[in-house]
Amino acid sequence: AQSVAQPEDQVNVAEGNPLTVKCTYSVSGNPYLFWYVQYPNRGLQFLLKYITGDNLVKGSYGFEAEFNKSQTSFHLKKPSALVSDSALYFCAVRSLNQGGKLIFGQGTELSVKP
Amino acid sequence: DVKVTQSSRYLVKRTGEKVFLECVQDMDHENMFWYRQDPGLGLRLIYFSYDVKMKEKGDIPEGYSVSREKKERFSLILESASTNQTSMYLCASSLGGTSGGYTFGSGTRLTVV
Numbered sequence: 001a002q003s004v005a006q007p008e009d010q011v012n013v014a015e016g017n018p019l020t021v022k023c024t025y026s027v028s029g030n031p032y033l034f035w036y037v038q039y040p041n042r043g044l045q046f047l048l049k050y051i052t053g054d055n056l057v058k059g060s061y062g063f064e065a066e067f068n069k070s071q072t073s074f075h076l077k078k079p080s081a082l083v084s085d086s087a088l089y090f091c092a093v094r095s096l097n098q099g100g101k102l103i104f105g106q107g108t109e110l111s112v113k114p
Numbered sequence: 115d116v117k118v119t120q121s122s123r124y125l126v127k128r129t130g131e132k133v134f135l136e137c138v139q140d141m142d143h144e145n146m147f148w149y150r151q152d153p154g155l156g157l158r159l160i161y162f163s164y165d166v167k168m169k170e171k172g173d174i175p176e177g178y179s180v181s182r183e184k185k186e187r188f189s190l191i192l193e194s195a196s197t198n199q200t201s202m203y204l205c206a207s208s209l210g211g212t213s214g215g216y217t218f219g220s221g222t223r224l225t226v227v
Contacts, residue, residue, distance in 0.1 A: 036218075041123075041223070042220055042221065043220045043221045046215045046216070090156065090157065100145065100208070100210075101147065102157075104157040106155060
């Protein structure tokens with residue numbers, strides 16, 4: 001079965017420090033992986049995706065993610081966190097069936113303090 | 115920009131009412147999806163559709179139905195609302211194929227009292 005896990009419910013970071021939001025996946029075959037961000041009372045916004053190619057993927061708002069096949073991970077990173085990065089982050093993997101549905105992790109709440 | 119519009123941001127309905135949640139996208143996407151979001155559970159797929167008049171059950175279809183009479187519109191129907199259907203409902207659309215991501219609407223927060 002395909003699945004995604006975000007092991008941390010919450011991540012706390014000081015502004016200006018690097019941040020990492022963790023994601024691991026379990027799929028058969030090559031994964032299509034995504035990160036989304038959700039601000040309070042809003043829908044999800046696309047940040048970045050990995051389909052194939054370079055393991056380091058760059059996305060919106062200065063975020064990047066590193067695909068690691070041996071560790072089945074796709075961690076989201078940013079070199080210098082901003083208070084405005086505080087939000088709920090979701091990792092997702094594209095299913096090979098069911099209309100290519102996205103299977104989401106449970107979400108990680110990122111809090112960046114000044 | 116692709117827009118996915120959900121007709122209501124907040125709804126309050128009574129137990130037993132029939133509830134319609136509407137979603138419209140303007141980019142000719144083939145696929146449309148309804149998810150519900152609950153704290154600690156992430157997003158769970160209720161129904162999806164990959165073509166007009168086509169619908170497929172997701173992971174938690176019980177108590178819900180859908181309608182897709184036109185390509186741009188995908189409606190979620192709660193036949194008889196119950197308090198355990200209080201949740202945030204998110205609509206999304208995507209192109210056909212598997213490499214693209216979703217575009218989400220802003221969500222409808224439904225409270226059933």
